[in-house]
Amino acid sequence: MHHHLHKWHRRIGAFGALIAIYLAITGLLLNHTHDLGLDRTHARSNLLLKLYKVKPQAGRTTRTGQLTVSQLGETLFLDNRPVGQDPMPITGAVLYGDMVLVTTRGHLYIFTSQGDLVEILNQSAGLPASIQRIGLSIKSRVIVDDGNNYVAADPDLLTWTAITSPTSVDWSDVTAMFPEKRKKLSALAPGAGPSWERVLQDLHSGRLFGAAGIFLIDLTGVIILLLAISGFVTIIMRKRRT
Amino acid sequence: MIPALLLFMYLSATMDRLMADQQFEVPTEEFLAQAFSGQAPKPTVLWLTGTLKDEVGAILDHKYPSLRVRYWRQDQRFAWALEEIGKDRPITAGFIINNNRLEDVQVLAFRETRGGEIRFESFTRQFDNASLKPSGQLDTRIDGVSGATLSVNAMRKLAAMALLLTQHVVK
Numbered sequence: 001m002h003h004h005l006h007k008w009h010r011r012i013g014a015f016g017a018l019i020a021i022y023l024a025i026t027g028l029l030l031n032h033t034h035d036l037g038l039d040r041t042h043a044r045s046n047l048l049l050k051l052y053k054v055k056p057q058a059g060r061t062t063r064t065g066q067l068t069v070s071q072l073g074e075t076l077f078l079d080n081r082p083v084g085q086d087p088m089p090i091t092g093a094v095l096y097g098d099m100v101l102v103t104t105r106g107h108l109y110i111f112t113s114q115g116d117l118v119e120i121l122n123q124s125a126g127l128p129a130s131i132q133r134i135g136l137s138i139k140s141r142v143i144v145d146d147g148n149n150y151v152a153a154d155p156d157l158l159t160w161t162a163i164t165s166p167t168s169v170d171w172s173d174v175t176a177m178f179p180e181k182r183k184k185l186s187a188l189a190p191g192a193g194p195s196w197e198r199v200l201q202d203l204h205s206g207r208l209f210g211a212a213g214i215f216l217i218d219l220t221g222v223i224i225l226l227l228a229i230s231g232f233v234t235i236i237m238r239k240r241r242t
Numbered sequence: 243m244i245p246a247l248l249l250f251m252y253l254s255a256t257m258d259r260l261m262a263d264q265q266f267e268v269p270t271e272e273f274l275a276q277a278f279s280g281q282a283p284k285p286t287v288l289w290l291t292g293t294l295k296d297e298v299g300a301i302l303d304h305k306y307p308s309l310r311v312r313y314w315r316q317d318q319r320f321a322w323a324l325e326e327i328g329k330d331r332p333i334t335a336g337f338i339i340n341n342n343r344l345e346d347v348q349v350l351a352f353r354e355t356r357g358g359e360i361r362f363e364s365f366t367r368q369f370d371n372a373s374l375k376p377s378g379q380l381d382t383r384i385d386g387v388s389g390a391t392l393s394v395n396a397m398r399k400l401a402a403m404a405l406l407l408t409q410h411v412v413k
Contacts, residue, residue: 039330040330112309116309118310119287119308119309119310119311119312120308124270124323125285125312158286
């Protein structure tokens with residue numbers, strides 16, 4: 001009985017050890033993802049993008065003066081400089097004095113022409129909940145349209161007040177991004193793939209390999225349990241014999 | 243085995259729910275309406291340039307992400323809505339300062355999955371009446387919240403920043 005148990009304990013142990021090493025390594029890395037910067041870097045590998053079913057990022061662009069304002073995925077660019085992240089799509093941009101105003105569906109960003117962020121405005125500042133477009137009136141007033149209503153800013157862009165249909169507004173147009181531009185900006189954006197922290201979590205839990213991966217990790221859990229029990233029983237039996 | 247699996251599934255579901263509960267957002271206008279009894283003054287902006295930018299940087303240990311911040315002032319009472327990263331995501335906090343002392347602190351937006359306990363009054367009331375020491379630190383000890391060290395640190399820094407900005411405007 002004791003011999004059989006010991007033999008099985010070793011067999012199961014050999015099988016479990018490999019996966020235990022894998023779990024230990026991924027577990028150790030998971031405990032230090034922030035220190036290693038893995039929560040801030042994103043996977044770019046085609047295989048991982050395919051596994052996570054990541055679709056190609058949407059690219060939209062607009063021009064104001066000499067500047068090109070673009071958005072690839074969530075990353076906003078002033079010319080080729082990444083200047084911010086917004087999950088909602090870009091809806092326009094205008095040059096206002098020496099500042100660049102960029103709107104997404106939910107925010108209005110004020111940048112210097114060098115790309116430094118001056119302020120982010122949203123509904124709390126008096127802007128509509130859903131910004132459809134931005135433009136400059138003939139009197140250089142900034143106008144924002146939500147599809148039904150218009151709001152106009154004071155000269156310092158501090159307060160926004162509702163106005164009735166403005167005339168002679170030069171509205172900003174947003175167009176789809178050309179493939180060459182998309183390729184160029186892709187190299188500068190953080191990447192659409194999952195963060196390496198997420199990949200590690202899924203490796204550790206087995207989820208990255210689907211149901212089979214989860215089963216294997218569950219099986220390892222059971223094996224470790226069996227090892228603990230069989231090891232414990234072996235020790236007791238050995239003690240009893242001596 | 244099956245009971246253990248069921249228990250694991252139940253605990254995972256509970257944890258997910260608890261984590262989702264940590265995130266919340268209070269509109270700034272609601273905070274202002276409360277602070278100024280429904281009659282919030284018009285906003286003004288303060289540009290973070292020159293030595294002020296450096297002093298803010300020294301409190302936060304990094305540059306503030308925007309070049310200007312808005313505030314609301316009624317005599318010697320100021321309201322600020324400032325942001326600082328807790329662990330990964332920004333926390334927005336509102337501060338009411340009266341005669342250079344903190345009168346009220348509220349967490350307006352919490353986007354992290356852990357540490358949302360800093361919104362409770364048991365934590366925020368520790369800031370009551372705090373002012374700024376010449377060293378740029380709060381003159382009041384703020385006790386931490388278990389599991390929310392980074393969020394607590396962010397709140398301490400933002401409170402000191404709000405007091406510094408007020409001093410700068412009043413000067």
